[in-house]
Amino acid sequence: MTLLEVIVALAIFSIAAISITKSLSELISNMPILEEKTMAQWVVDNQMVDVKLNPVFPDVGRTEGQTTLAGRDWYWRQQVVKTDDDKFRLVRVSVSDDDTFKRTIAEVSTYVFNDSK
DSSP, X not given: OHHHHHHHHHHHHXXXXXXXXXXXXXXXHHHHHHHHHHHHHHHHHHXXXXXXXXXXXXXSEEEEXXXXXXXXXXXXXEEEEEOSSTTEEEEEEEEESSTTOSXXXXXXXXXXXXXXX
């Protein structure tokens, strides 16, 4: 009876070890994607902070630029859209890893208030 119990315990352990190994390999394979998305989110957040701290009410239109973070070049696009209320503007910032914006990695939108009117 003891040998049978050991064989069953080893079978259970081997199934658990295989499951853990598979989970870890999937996690490790997703690390570059998660790192890229995190860096892009930081870039888009930095651009949005610049928009909010700028004392000048943004003009309607599109602006593009480039920044470097963590040794990589990131391309951002800021689009300002007029709203129904003249005191507000919708600001949308997108980030890509190429200047053609074939693939947008992160995007954030916010409203900016003009308190001078």
